[in-house]
Amino acid sequence: MVRPTGAHDDARAGTAAQPIPASRLADAVRATVHRVAASETSVRAGRRRLRISSADKLLFPTDGITKLELAEYYAQIAPVMVPHVRDRPLNLWRWNKGIESDVVVQQEIPRGAPEWVRRASVARRRGGSVCHAVGGEAATLVWLANLNCITPHAWTSRAERPDHPDRLVFDLDPPEADPEAHFPAIRAGARALGLLLEELGLVGFAMTSGSRGLHVVAPLRRRADSDQARAVAGTIAETLAARLPDLLTTAWRKEKRGGRVLVDVARNTYAQTTVAPYAVRALPGAPVATPLAWEELQDPDLHPRRWTLASVSARVAERGDPWARISASASALPVMPRG
Numbered sequence: 001m002v003r004p005t006g007a008h009d010d011a012r013a014g015t016a017a018q019p020i021p022a023s024r025l026a027d028a029v030r031a032t033v034h035r036v037a038a039s040e041t042s043v044r045a046g047r048r049r050l051r052i053s054s055a056d057k058l059l060f061p062t063d064g065i066t067k068l069e070l071a072e073y074y075a076q077i078a079p080v081m082v083p084h085v086r087d088r089p090l091n092l093w094r095w096n097k098g099i100e101s102d103v104v105v106q107q108e109i110p111r112g113a114p115e116w117v118r119r120a121s122v123a124r125r126r127g128g129s130v131c132h133a134v135g136g137e138a139a140t141l142v143w144l145a146n147l148n149c150i151t152p153h154a155w156t157s158r159a160e161r162p163d164h165p166d167r168l169v170f171d172l173d174p175p176e177a178d179p180e181a182h183f184p185a186i187r188a189g190a191r192a193l194g195l196l197l198e199e200l201g202l203v204g205f206a207m208t209s210g211s212r213g214l215h216v217v218a219p220l221r222r223r224a225d226s227d228q229a230r231a232v233a234g235t236i237a238e239t240l241a242a243r244l245p246d247l248l249t250t251a252w253r254k255e256k257r258g259g260r261v262l263v264d265v266a267r268n269t270y271a272q273t274t275v276a277p278y279a280v281r282a283l284p285g286a287p288v289a290t291p292l293a294w295e296e297l298q299d300p301d302l303h304p305r306r307w308t309l310a311s312v313s314a315r316v317a318e319r320g321d322p323w324a325r326i327s328a329s330a331s332a333l334p335v336m337p338r339g
Helices: 022-036 065-083 139-145 177-199 224-241 294-298 312-319
Strands: 001-003 042-045 050-053 058-060 089-094 103-106 119-123 127-133 150-155 168-171 205-208 212-219 262-265 273-275
Touching: 042 139, 050 139, 065 139, 065 150, 065 312, 089 273, 119 139, 127 312, 139 150, 150 168, 168 177, 168 224, 168 273, 177 212, 177 224, 177 262, 177 294, 224 262
Parallel strands: 001 103, 089 127
Antiparallel strands: 042 050, 089 103, 089 150, 119 127, 150 273, 168 212, 168 262, 205 212
């Protein structure tokens, strides 16, 4: 049960963000792990040290994973995760009593947030505004973990231009009945989507959802507004489904999907969010939404929950972030024919 509480240019000052080299990234992850291990009830994240309240609270009871371990994970993974949430309004998915209880989805930044946590007031479509926490530093991720926020969700746009997204998101979601049996179709759909995006002058980046499927994300230059991006995403999804009609569908009503994989583009609507790269999912085993190298879509052993809180940091230390150049790969939103 969900209980809501409230409603390219990655360049800043004209300078594009640069990806972290894999060697430096591995050193940063290892150094952070060492720093985290130095304290039992506080976690260092960047230049800050944060106290973790109720550090031994079991957020994943079956797996024995505590709140402290969740906070340690976010401190460890911050060198690669922060660039993907920087300047983005965040929604907080909080499991205050652990994953076996209800989730609270919180848009408004919690009262009593430290002054150093960035925030931005963003307009609602129907009037009013919401003051969101904004991604930007490792300590913010650890602070969120201390609030039992297991899975941060991020906007597809940045706080200073919320109506001009720099990410186009496609969620390939299997039927509820036997979702694992449909994962080969999801992989095939993701590969076909990558080819279609290339035809349109876009670059696709794939990620395990950490749950049931795959996300494919195309970075954008921030020229089009969210309505335009949503419309183009819908046309791309329909084109893709027409190419693989036995495997894919865009039908929103479940009874019309015919056991096929849904190509969902709803995340591209204004003020909608998507699971942040490297976010932990509130599922047994603590799986992680994990960015992939494109060739990994060929791997028959690939699974949406393949990497977890316990294993993904070692993957990053070994191979770096496959999405390190996502911002540098941004393209203009294509013009799609109508009808």
